[in-house]
Amino acid sequence: MVETQSLKYVLCLLCSVILNIIFVFKEGGEWNLSWSRIAAIEAEAVAAISCSGHGRAYLDGLVLDGNKEPVCECNTCYGGPDCSQFLPDCAADANGGDPLFLEPFWMQHAASSALVVAGWHRMSYKYSDNSFISEELEKLIRKVHSIVGNACTDKRYIVFGAGSTQLLNAAVHALSPDNSSSPARVVASIPFYPVYELQTDIFRSVNFNFQGDTSLWKNNSDAGTEIIEFVTSPNNPDGQLNKAVLHGSNVKTIHDHAYYWSHFTAIPAPADGDVMIFTLSKLTGHAGSRFGWAIVKDEAIYQRMSTYLALNTMGVSRDSQLRSLKLLKVVLAGGGRDIFEFGHETMKKRWEKLNKVISMSKRFSLQKLAPKYCTYFQKISGVSPAYGWLKCEKEEDKHCSAVLQAAANIIGREGSLFYAEDRYVRLSLIKSQDDFDLLLNKLNELVSGEEGPKNM
């Protein structure tokens, strides 16, 4: 009898265990996973490849003959199959503007930022409203600006571009007079982002050409010629919140607000320019996705930009629009606190460390940036620029980047590239932690090697 009982009991147990296991998996959802399963396993396997915290493996990384898995792509100065080897004689690369300081944020938010794309996703040229622009993404962009308070979007049009890069020329094109005898003069204030000139020049347009420094046109009385002024705020390289210099009926302004996010600056007030350009690259750190947008007041300018973007590339890849949508959903979760606090804290700490070192030096100095009240953080937020704009103070140090290279094996971007003196050099603070640490170490050695402390 006892055993009959236990038999029944065990049979019950058997059923309940099976049901439980089935239930657990159904809850987890895997029970339903079908076509996405293999891709998910593949992606997680690649993500699991250890590159010693000094590199990463990508789904589309190089696969060496005989291997199945992609190779580790190591940070600067790290090598070996798993990026565990530190390369001692390697230079600290503070040259580029890769916003990898945000990469750890996305690794911490792996689940919410993961994206699964079906093979038949958005094959068409157009969205259902017959445009090249995802309505859902446009909605989220307006939301992000309203919670950050860094730009007015009410009653404005929004166009998408392949990063801010494509939008810069789309705006120059749209603001230039068509079929005019005199081309528009495109200008920017020194020091300025080199692409303004390089890009304006390469198109060799009848409608516009680059004319250099804004100040040369300050007292221009020739109202007959259109002028297009690039205003970069915060400015690349020096982080200043520039304002338009030129005014008048013949002056159009393109406000490049790539860096106007709480990571890099206090937000004193929402930007309100006629043409404002933003990019995902400096908001989420996804430079590779090539996604940017312009906020445009005037409908005719918006139409001309849209036509330009249609004939140049037929709009922005639907794949990068989908990716941007997913990333902005994470940005918006919790009112943006997570990413902006992470971004601002990281950049502030880096700036403080850089400042501490340079303040010990007689030979070098950094740009001065005053803390401002940030309407987003609702407090005076510490300075946190994307770049250090370093100056060599010694008379003989006319070529500052050469000095850094020779004396400390540091690669910066020379001032002349920004149409400033070579006495200046731009040091990137937005790259990976490895890059920043290396830069800081080499600067420390260099400065501590100076004869005598600053105030002796």
Next chain:
Amino acid sequence: MVETQSLKYVLCLLCSVILNIIFVFKEGGEWNLSWSRIAAIEAEAVAAISCSGHGRAYLDGLVLDGNKEPVCECNTCYGGPDCSQFLPDCAADANGGDPLFLEPFWMQHAASSALVVAGWHRMSYKYSDNSFISEELEKLIRKVHSIVGNACTDKRYIVFGAGSTQLLNAAVHALSPDNSSSPARVVASIPFYPVYELQTDIFRSVNFNFQGDTSLWKNNSDAGTEIIEFVTSPNNPDGQLNKAVLHGSNVKTIHDHAYYWSHFTAIPAPADGDVMIFTLSKLTGHAGSRFGWAIVKDEAIYQRMSTYLALNTMGVSRDSQLRSLKLLKVVLAGGGRDIFEFGHETMKKRWEKLNKVISMSKRFSLQKLAPKYCTYFQKISGVSPAYGWLKCEKEEDKHCSAVLQAAANIIGREGSLFYAEDRYVRLSLIKSQDDFDLLLNKLNELVSGEEGPKNM
């Protein structure tokens, strides 16, 4: 005793069942799925939304207030929340070039074409080789050409663009003389793809301008001026395998091979032009991904194109490069048989049906295309063009698209858009099955309504 035995037996069974279930899931891999799980469930849920086979829901589709799921986006002439309503008075839209005829292929290959993207995937501007181009993707592109045999890639350079669209002007830019007094003349043979002129014009470059029909320059003796000839093979709209018309030291040729795939034409031999342009849009059907590539013989031209692409958009979105990589892996599975047989069969059937209807008509005729030996299928393959180039034969039917619209509610693209007579109209055969069926029905009604059969 018996019951003790059965008790033991049942306990064994219990263990083995549990182990089995665990094993199954471990095999399936779900056991390990972590950060990708939620995204996978979300994507499969959206894919499972039924739109009655006459539409689809997308991950980035519009979400109406109060709803959680995106709306169904219905095919032309279908409506209602689940696209089940047929809209009787709706026009058959044969206007656009959306390559949705391949969508069912990707739905059939859901598992192999699914893609999971990690939030931190490729945030950088550059790949590890410091370029804007994925080496793995370039490898696959060369493989696809070698198995299809439609282009020589040995000792050629490959550049990527946002669809062929961006590459057209990149090539014109690279082939134009810089700082020359006389701009290059850009020409194409009528009927030609309108973007050649519209795009060349919008940049208003000092270096080049559009000069219309190639034939006007056939006997040009002015070797002092550079000429850039667009050669489209197969041609859009008429599907002819065009060859270069102009030759000489002052002539450069851009070979637009967007349609040079077994879906649309026999492949007589590998294309061997100096500058050849291809696009994912007409190979896999993913027009929305905006991915194309150019195969370039000369290094200097390749360098000029690369510089142009860098300053225009800083290369192609890493997201669309990743997507293209995944799709080309599916294309290459089984030597491409799956997709090219599907594509060719679909297009051949559509052409046969269209021909059958039009052959009954006295009022309309179609372009003549001869079957050719296809080196890929290794047989004479049936004709399967992307477009019907319809002619109105009646003297009074001078505006053929207007005739189709008025008499049968069919929207085609008028001949004049291709710089041909409006007596011609382009009918798209590459759109969804719904679009094609609708077109065919309306043509059937129209032709059967003609007084008397053709040969009476």
